[in-house]
Amino acid sequence: MLGLMQNWPLLIHKIIDHAATQHGGREVVSRSVEGPIHRTTYRDIRQRALRCAKRLTQEGIRPGDRVATLAWNTWRHLESWYAITGMGAVYHTINPRLFPDQIAWIANHAEDRILMTDLTFVPLLEALADKLPTVRRYVVFTDAAHMPATKLKNAVAYEDWIAEADEDFRWIDCDENAAAGLCYTSGTTGNPKGVLYSHRSNVLHSMAMSAPDCLGLGARGVILPVVPLFHANSWSIAFSAPMSGAKLVMPGAKLDGASVYEMLESEQVQVTAGVPTVWLMLLQYMEKEGKRFSHLKRCVIGGSAAPRAMIEAFETVHGVEVFHAWGMTEMSPVGSIGSIKPGLAHLQGDALFDLKETQGFAPFTVEMRIDDDQGRPQPWDGKTFGRLKVKGPCVAGGYFRGEGGNILDANGFFDTGDIATIDENGYMRITDRAKDVIKSGGEWISSIDLENCAVAHPDVAEAAVIGVRHPKWDERPLLVVVPKEGRTIDGAALLAFMGERIARWQLPDDVQVVAEIPHTATGKINKLRLRDTFKDYTLPTI
Numbered sequence: 001m002l003g004l005m006q007n008w009p010l011l012i013h014k015i016i017d018h019a020a021t022q023h024g025g026r027e028v029v030s031r032s033v034e035g036p037i038h039r040t041t042y043r044d045i046r047q048r049a050l051r052c053a054k055r056l057t058q059e060g061i062r063p064g065d066r067v068a069t070l071a072w073n074t075w076r077h078l079e080s081w082y083a084i085t086g087m088g089a090v091y092h093t094i095n096p097r098l099f100p101d102q103i104a105w106i107a108n109h110a111e112d113r114i115l116m117t118d119l120t121f122v123p124l125l126e127a128l129a130d131k132l133p134t135v136r137r138y139v140v141f142t143d144a145a146h147m148p149a150t151k152l153k154n155a156v157a158y159e160d161w162i163a164e165a166d167e168d169f170r171w172i173d174c175d176e177n178a179a180a181g182l183c184y185t186s187g188t189t190g191n192p193k194g195v196l197y198s199h200r201s202n203v204l205h206s207m208a209m210s211a212p213d214c215l216g217l218g219a220r221g222v223i224l225p226v227v228p229l230f231h232a233n234s235w236s237i238a239f240s241a242p243m244s245g246a247k248l249v250m251p252g253a254k255l256d257g258a259s260v261y262e263m264l265e266s267e268q269v270q271v272t273a274g275v276p277t278v279w280l281m282l283l284q285y286m287e288k289e290g291k292r293f294s295h296l297k298r299c300v301i302g303g304s305a306a307p308r309a310m311i312e313a314f315e316t317v318h319g320v321e322v323f324h325a326w327g328m329t330e331m332s333p334v335g336s337i338g339s340i341k342p343g344l345a346h347l348q349g350d351a352l353f354d355l356k357e358t359q360g361f362a363p364f365t366v367e368m369r370i371d372d373d374q375g376r377p378q379p380w381d382g383k384t385f386g387r388l389k390v391k392g393p394c395v396a397g398g399y400f401r402g403e404g405g406n407i408l409d410a411n412g413f414f415d416t417g418d419i420a421t422i423d424e425n426g427y428m429r430i431t432d433r434a435k436d437v438i439k440s441g442g443e444w445i446s447s448i449d450l451e452n453c454a455v456a457h458p459d460v461a462e463a464a465v466i467g468v469r470h471p472k473w474d475e476r477p478l479l480v481v482v483p484k485e486g487r488t489i490d491g492a493a494l495l496a497f498m499g500e501r502i503a504r505w506q507l508p509d510d511v512q513v514v515a516e517i518p519h520t521a522t523g524k525i526n527k528l529r530l531r532d533t534f535k536d537y538t539l540p541t542i
């Protein structure tokens, strides 16, 4: 027997309709790419998204077509997502930090029809345009006054282009399982693979993310996503902020410490979210300038492991609660987040930071397990590690165009490629990515643990550990470090410092001091490139 409730499909445009009706005057504040701070409201965002949707329809875009966006976090970018999904098309976010050839590869794979972009990326696209045959128009997120002369095909300023349509448009009425967004994985092995989100998966993920144990959003909230819209749906914030009526503050192109700090302060932001590298820049800026937060309450850190020293700096120096989160493009992306359960609320000092260092527990919509290589579930004891697998309505069931074939195991779980432990309270700790873990004499050494230990040293700004071939032990860890500004690092002293905190056999065999560690397009340490840099390196212990 079926229930007798209404069938109200979970469609993305219902979010902006709700925001306009219930929180219409709530502000969306952006640092525009042109420079000045721009202010608008959810009501206006909806009106302009309707225009943009109508204009896309006039342009011949049909439901299911892909419309690419290669842009910073601003109100125009946000509008375009509601417009694209509201007329049934699919937004395809492109990460501008990818290599140009990778951008061309994914735009061709996606067969993008229109490409919307910022002024910043016009030169990049001009150099690439010959390789993008499917794109028939470029829309630049700017107005006539700032529109550059460009040879890009049918290039037009967004403001002129949407002015050619009015707001008399009806959002599409479609199946909630219809495709809504496309985001390619970083593709550290093989070609990038497209994750195709549906209206339903985005709405459910955003509802889960709004909850108090996640972003904790509400109508009185103020959130600044440093995490870009092109980084896996900005971790839901493009949807969860309007859904809850929170004021949305968009940092535009400026993600340096001073600029992010300025917006956090001037807009009285309470919650923010981003990858460790941006917090590294922010904390260094604040330390140098002696700055403090006046409104910030919560900082969600994810995308790669948040070092304990960073968590401690936010919590003890700045009084900001850190929620360490884990996820991946395939999961919409958040898979776990580190709020404190009531039975653990008494924890303090080191015991509390031990917990905060884990990647937290899975919110509703995510089922999680750790399996051994034979697919047998492992105990949740905080010690036994296994392959981390996930299942749920916001987890990919396959890749775009069937790339990679069947990606689910016999139980319908997706193998994340991460190695993790889960404790009796459900707190999950990523030990490593399966391909980054260092296999030394039959034992596994977590590169993440070593990196966290190294950055706890007062002279170390950033650390990365890679496995280097060893004739006896197979692999041994090599530590690569970047000193803090104005400091020098003595390798032997650093190893002595680490020796007081971790087991001897896990200690790196050598320390290499470098000016910079390479990062991937989503701000993770690029171990592939680092391994390549040190491919001819021989350990001193050999």
Ligand code: ADP
Pocket (backbone or CB within 6 Å): 185, 186, 231, 232, 301, 302, 303, 304, 305, 306, 324, 325, 326, 327, 328, 329, 330, 333, 359, 416, 417, 418, 430, 432, 433, 522
């Ligand atoms: P994205 O680019 O959206 O961050 P990817 O799918 O490229 O996602 O990368 C996901 C991977 O990033 C995870 O499988 C995991 O290895 C790593 N990761 C994400 N968050 C964390 C975290 N908090 N701690 C450790 N690793 C993390």
